[in-house]
Amino acid sequence: MSGDDAIPEFSKTKAGEGHDVSLTNLSAFASGPGIRSGAEVAAIIAVAVVIIGGIELALRLFNVPHYIMPGPSAIAYALYDEFPLIAPHLGYTLVELVSGFSIGAIIGLVMAAVITQFPFAEKIVAPYILLLVTTPMLALVPLLILRFGFGYTPRIIAVALAAGPMVMINAATGFRRVDSAKIALARSYGASTLQIFWKIRAPMALPMILVGLMIGAIFGLLTAVGAEMVGGGFGLGNRLTTYSSMIQMPQFFAVVLILSTLGILIYVLFFLIGKRWASWEA
Amino acid sequence: MNAGSAKTPKLGVRDATKIYHTASGDLLALDRCSLDVHANEIVSIVGPSGCGKTTLLWSMSGLHRLTSGAIRLDGKEITGPHPDIGIVFQEANLLPWRNLDANIHFPFEIKGEKPDRAWIAHLIHRVGLDGFGGKFPRELSGGMQQRAAIVRALALKPSVLLMDEPFGALDSFTREEMNRLVEEIWLDTKTTIVFITHSIEEAIFLSDRVVVLSARPGRVAKEYRVPFPRPRSLEIMATKEVFDLTNTIKMDIVGERVRPKARERVTAEIVRIRP
Numbered sequence: 425m426s427g428d429d430a431i432p433e434f435s436k437t438k439a440g441e442g443h444d445v446s447l448t449n450l451s452a453f454a455s456g457p458g459i460r461s462g463a464e465v466a467a468i469i470a471v472a473v474v475i476i477g478g479i480e481l482a483l484r485l486f487n488v489p490h491y492i493m494p495g496p497s498a499i500a501y502a503l504y505d506e507f508p509l510i511a512p513h514l515g516y517t518l519v520e521l522v523s524g525f526s527i528g529a530i531i532g533l534v535m536a537a538v539i540t541q542f543p544f545a546e547k548i549v550a551p552y553i554l555l556l557v558t559t560p561m562l563a564l565v566p567l568l569i570l571r572f573g574f575g576y577t578p579r580i581i582a583v584a585l586a587a588g589p590m591v592m593i594n595a596a597t598g599f600r601r602v603d604s605a606k607i608a609l610a611r612s613y614g615a616s617t618l619q620i621f622w623k624i625r626a627p628m629a630l631p632m633i634l635v636g637l638m639i640g641a642i643f644g645l646l647t648a649v650g651a652e653m654v655g656g657g658f659g660l661g662n663r664l665t666t667y668s669s670m671i672q673m674p675q676f677f678a679v680v681l682i683l684s685t686l687g688i689l690i691y692v693l694f695f696l697i698g699k700r701w702a703s704w705e706a
Numbered sequence: 707m708n709a710g711s712a713k714t715p716k717l718g719v720r721d722a723t724k725i726y727h728t729a730s731g732d733l734l735a736l737d738r739c740s741l742d743v744h745a746n747e748i749v750s751i752v753g754p755s756g757c758g759k760t761t762l763l764w765s766m767s768g769l770h771r772l773t774s775g776a777i778r779l780d781g782k783e784i785t786g787p788h789p790d791i792g793i794v795f796q797e798a799n800l801l802p803w804r805n806l807d808a809n810i811h812f813p814f815e816i817k818g819e820k821p822d823r824a825w826i827a828h829l830i831h832r833v834g835l836d837g838f839g840g841k842f843p844r845e846l847s848g849g850m851q852q853r854a855a856i857v858r859a860l861a862l863k864p865s866v867l868l869m870d871e872p873f874g875a876l877d878s879f880t881r882e883e884m885n886r887l888v889e890e891i892w893l894d895t896k897t898t899i900v901f902i903t904h905s906i907e908e909a910i911f912l913s914d915r916v917v918v919l920s921a922r923p924g925r926v927a928k929e930y931r932v933p934f935p936r937p938r939s940l941e942i943m944a945t946k947e948v949f950d951l952t953n954t955i956k957m958d959i960v961g962e963r964v965r966p967k968a969r970e971r972v973t974a975e976i977v978r979i980r981p
Binding site: 606610611612615619623627628702704705 | 764767768769786787789791793795796799801802803812813815816817842843844862
């Protein structure tokens with residue numbers, strides 16, 4: 425159990441750094457969480473034990489009450505104890521994330537592919553895309569709830585709206601990387617526009633598409649949890665508001681831990697896909 | 707120059723003119739450029755930077771259209787990419803997400819044809835890439851990448867091979883090695899080759915004829931026969947005849963670029979260093 429604790433605690437700082445720096449560029453695929461030697465593993469575990477143990481010790485030493493900040497052991501126990509109750513909510517959140525992300529990603533990819541074929545149309549559409557990317561879609565959730573009620577629908581729409589533009593803007597960057605020599609190569613064999621797209625443009629854009637999908641999925645997760653906190657009686661976000669209103673802090677942090685793990689899994693998933701299919705870039 | 711010839715040239719360029727329409731105005735890249743390339747011949751095109759060498763080659767390959775004039779392959783005008791014309795691009799232009807085998811099969815994929823495995827295996831062996839099929843371009847040296855690009859270009863058995871400064875990015879030893887390889891392949895296949903280069907030595911080593919283009923707009927300024935027997939050994943390449951030809955061509959190119967005064971100075975220098 426302590427091993428399970430160690431990974432998220434340690435990765436929290438890493439993930440925070442990743443959002444801003446390495447997730448948005450391709451080095452994410454080159455320098456990911458790759459563990460090499462036994463000494464490295466030992467060092468990582470040792471540091472985690474010191475940090476987690478230190479927090480536990482400090483909280484006990486200063487008699488910090490559970491409702492202010494529960495210790496790692498209390499959080500671990502809450503995770504173990506409450507998991508059967510939290511698990512269905514994890515399922516709801518995953519449904520929202522996966523369906524909303526899929527819809528947003530597909531629309532984003534298709535739009536990126538189409539728009540980059542027409543530079544003039546791209547110029548016209550660009551400001552709106554920027555608006556979609558920069559507006560926190562969470563802001564629309566109260567409106568969506570008003571229109572669609574408290575079910576899955578407003579949340580899935582919000583996730584799609586958050587993920588889609590992220591996927592689109594990155595994929596468009598990828599599709600725009602025209603290498604005229606490679607396109608000339610394909611054309612010299614009589615390639616059609618469609619063949620040029622699938623055999624040259626798409627593989628060339630793939631690394632950027634994967635970055636877009638990763639960022640889109642993580643923004644989707646944020647938006648799903650946020651939307652759940654705004655309204656509706658289910659999902660991990662709803663658990664957060666519920667537990668905090670009941671001052672059940674160990675349970676609250678157990679949910680936070682699950683969310684961190686989800687974020688890391690998204691990162692690892694796309695890291696592995698990138699390593700398999702887009703490592704030629706690095 | 708060979709206009710009176712009764713034989714139809716393999717590749718006949720007639721008054722090729724190309725104007726690029728750019729944001730900063732029209733650019734005349736080729737101006738009524740005419741030349742013939744005969745079957746089984748190696749012709750090099752040299753000229754100062756930006757003289758339209760690559761424009762001419764792209765026009766020959768059908769990758770872009772001429773503004774006026776015509777290029778004919780076996781007497782038929784080229785209007786688009788032609789299966790009988792293979793191209794070796796500057797640098798290797800391999801697709802980095804494909805391994806060598808997949809890169810070499812790329813033309814067949816586009817054409818929807820079955821690759822001729824025996825022929826490809828022969829070519830791979832010829833250029834010395836046996837056992838590298840699973841490697842990705844980034845795992846190979848520039849010379850090896852260009853070998854793979856040559857295999858890719860020859861895989862469809864073109865009757866004309868256009869080479870656009872293929873070895874410009876290689877070090878001089880690798881370059882000489884690649885030149886010998888091209889000669890060997892030519893002795894093997896007798897494919898008609900049009901070779902664009904910055905290097906006069908390379909042009910003389912490889913060619914039956916060297917065509918000098920003028921500075922922009924590109925016209926055919928001069929044309930030289932290279933009469934030396936093949937295979938061209940290092941001894942032949944070190945003779946006075948080769949040296950003189952090199953200097954004459956160099957003068958043509960330099961003369962296009964510098965003022966008469968400077969030209970005299972260069973001439974004097976060349977005379978002084980002559981053996």
